[in-house]
Amino acid sequence: MDSVSVQAPATVSNVVCGFDCLGFALSEPFDEITVRKTDETGITIIHKDGYGLPTDPHRNVAGVALRAMLDALNADFGFSAEITKNIKPGSGIGSSSASSCGAVVAANRLIGDKFSKLELADFAMEGEKLASGARHADNVAPSIFGGFTLVRSIDPLDIVSIDFPPLFAAVIHPQIEIKTADARAILPKDVPLASAIKQWSNLGSLVAGLSKGEIPLIARSMEDSIVEPVRKSLIPKFDEVKAASMDAGAIGGGISGSGPSIFMLSDSMETAERVAGAMQDVFLQTDIEFNIYVSAIASDGVRIAE
Amino acid sequence: MDSVSVQAPATVSNVVCGFDCLGFALSEPFDEITVRKTDETGITIIHKDGYGLPTDPHRNVAGVALRAMLDALNADFGFSAEITKNIKPGSGIGSSSASSCGAVVAANRLIGDKFSKLELADFAMEGEKLASGARHADNVAPSIFGGFTLVRSIDPLDIVSIDFPPLFAAVIHPQIEIKTADARAILPKDVPLASAIKQWSNLGSLVAGLSKGEIPLIARSMEDSIVEPVRKSLIPKFDEVKAASMDAGAIGGGISGSGPSIFMLSDSMETAERVAGAMQDVFLQTDIEFNIYVSAIASDGVRIAE
Numbered sequence: 001m002d003s004v005s006v007q008a009p010a011t012v013s014n015v016v017c018g019f020d021c022l023g024f025a026l027s028e029p030f031d032e033i034t035v036r037k038t039d040e041t042g043i044t045i046i047h048k049d050g051y052g053l054p055t056d057p058h059r060n061v062a063g064v065a066l067r068a069m070l071d072a073l074n075a076d077f078g079f080s081a082e083i084t085k086n087i088k089p090g091s092g093i094g095s096s097s098a099s100s101c102g103a104v105v106a107a108n109r110l111i112g113d114k115f116s117k118l119e120l121a122d123f124a125m126e127g128e129k130l131a132s133g134a135r136h137a138d139n140v141a142p143s144i145f146g147g148f149t150l151v152r153s154i155d156p157l158d159i160v161s162i163d164f165p166p167l168f169a170a171v172i173h174p175q176i177e178i179k180t181a182d183a184r185a186i187l188p189k190d191v192p193l194a195s196a197i198k199q200w201s202n203l204g205s206l207v208a209g210l211s212k213g214e215i216p217l218i219a220r221s222m223e224d225s226i227v228e229p230v231r232k233s234l235i236p237k238f239d240e241v242k243a244a245s246m247d248a249g250a251i252g253g254g255i256s257g258s259g260p261s262i263f264m265l266s267d268s269m270e271t272a273e274r275v276a277g278a279m280q281d282v283f284l285q286t287d288i289e290f291n292i293y294v295s296a297i298a299s300d301g302v303r304i305a306e
Numbered sequence: 307m308d309s310v311s312v313q314a315p316a317t318v319s320n321v322v323c324g325f326d327c328l329g330f331a332l333s334e335p336f337d338e339i340t341v342r343k344t345d346e347t348g349i350t351i352i353h354k355d356g357y358g359l360p361t362d363p364h365r366n367v368a369g370v371a372l373r374a375m376l377d378a379l380n381a382d383f384g385f386s387a388e389i390t391k392n393i394k395p396g397s398g399i400g401s402s403s404a405s406s407c408g409a410v411v412a413a414n415r416l417i418g419d420k421f422s423k424l425e426l427a428d429f430a431m432e433g434e435k436l437a438s439g440a441r442h443a444d445n446v447a448p449s450i451f452g453g454f455t456l457v458r459s460i461d462p463l464d465i466v467s468i469d470f471p472p473l474f475a476a477v478i479h480p481q482i483e484i485k486t487a488d489a490r491a492i493l494p495k496d497v498p499l500a501s502a503i504k505q506w507s508n509l510g511s512l513v514a515g516l517s518k519g520e521i522p523l524i525a526r527s528m529e530d531s532i533v534e535p536v537r538k539s540l541i542p543k544f545d546e547v548k549a550a551s552m553d554a555g556a557i558g559g560g561i562s563g564s565g566p567s568i569f570m571l572s573d574s575m576e577t578a579e580r581v582a583g584a585m586q587d588v589f590l591q592t593d594i595e596f597n598i599y600v601s602a603i604a605s606d607g608v609r610i611a612e
Contacts, residue, residue: 200506211517
């Protein structure tokens with residue numbers, strides 16, 4: 001096997017009341033990544049897209065993730081990765097995570113699947129550290145494990161797969177920039193205990209609803225009393241998009257990652273498409289450009305292309 | 307049908323990271339309650355135990371719960387309830403909830419099961435309001451629904467049953483008094499967002515672990531970074547009991563309700579009994595009297611005695 005190609009899908013993190021722990025994988029959009037094992041040590045990154053991302057492996061998220069894997073192997077060989085990004089950087093749907101996870105999954109296949117999913121997630125988190133300054137796993141977890149995932153703990157890394165019924169997402173990405181620093185600065189350092197209790201009661205119910213496949217329970221539990229109320233001010237038309245989506249039949253939704261994308265879940269592809277139409281109608285009344293995606297929640301994460 | 311007798315079991319609320327929402331029902335100890343329908347309106351309470359609880363129906367938790375039911379029925383009849391309490395008041399294992407839930411479940415059977423479990427919980431919460439000043443459902447929910455329950459919301463009342471594997475509890479009740487006011491006053495009004503995130507990540511994982519029946523995941527998730535660290539100061543020997551229980555093979559545990567009882571979960575009755583022995587050994591070194599209970603987690607709550 002000379003090379004392995006993968007499709008590395010977009011992911012949604014910070015799922016409503018599951019701030020900083022709950023995420024899920026989409027079927028699309030996805031990045032396409034081909035990794036080759038090279039005789040010479042070191043890493044080569046080639047980007048076949050127009051996003052102008054760094055190709056210096058020390059400054060590229062896939063590069064540092066592959067570096068972590070090579071270091072763990074104490075390897076006398078290297079990797080080259082050819083990346084075609086379809087997930088726009090800064091969209092809030094796990095663009096950096098798709099690159100780093102796709103690269104390590106492909107590389108792992110090349111070396112005979114030596115590493116577990118948890119180890120791959122750990123390597124990929126080096127990419128998140130480079131991209132955002134923090135070793136978080138909110139997007140890495142669904143990207144590697146697929147489906148709905150809950151990051152119980154970062155250190156030690158503990159990722160829990162949550163059972164879930166068929167669900168479909170409509171995602172709108174308004175083409176505005178939200179600086180990570182701003183999205184962080186706006187968060188309160190302390191929260192009222194009463195709000196925290198409300199949040200964890202909702203998250204517990206959401207996990208139960210997903211596990212049981214009970215759509216009405218999922219719907220009732222998708223309430224965020226802590227983060228959405230402050231962060232939504234960074235996203236134009238957030239309330240209108242949410243209201244129009246609910247009118248169109250969505251179960252619930254909120255800010256994807258730290259934005260600017262907004263996601264809404266539905267219980268059928270047909271409804272998700274109607275929701276996407278309602279989202280679009282809101283933004284067509286503005287002069288903000290946007291992309292819209294409609295996708296099933298995928299039970300797998302990075303997929304190896306056969 | 308002239309009378310209905312029930313066994314109303316003890317319950318554990320505030321299950322570790324599930325403060326103010328997660329609870330479960332024990333098989334024992336339980337109160338025994340017999341309710342009769344009477345031609346005359348009004349409520350009569352008879353206590354056949356030595357706890358000196360008020361028998362004025364307006365000052366008795368079963369009395370006010372039955373009152374709420376009669377009011378909802380706009381009834382031209384009444385109830386009498388004969389209560390033999392085996393769950394000591396003030397123990398932190400849902401003594402008041404057992405009385406009020408047992409009374410309304412028995413009364414509901416007498417009138418042909420007119421009310422849903424959720425409506426019964428709502429009536430029983432009047433008893434909790436009388437006992438503690440707040441309409442909380444932490445003990446009422448497992449008492450009525452059985453098994454593990456999560457109270458997603460009080461208003462509107464929303465109770466979620468959580469699937470769970472066979473689990474067994476050892477509970478020690480040190481005979482000291484913790485005033486509800488003290489247990490409340492010691493809680494912080496605000497908590498760091500980082501602690502809240504840790505708590506809800508653990509609760510989400512705990513619900514997932516219970517739903518999947520994965521004991522190691524349940525064990526890893528039973529961590530309380532907010533309430534236990536402050537409330538344990540009210541319970542002598544808390545850390546020693548917990549450490550001895552874990553050494554004896556317990557999965558995890560913590561303060562039951564607002565104390566003073568301490569509960570520990572195990573994956574077999576044999577282990578739970580060994581844990582109970584370890585708990586006892588700690589308190590035998592003190593001059594504090596105590597009761598110990600070992601019980602399966604019961605999938606049903608109040609049981610109608612046939």
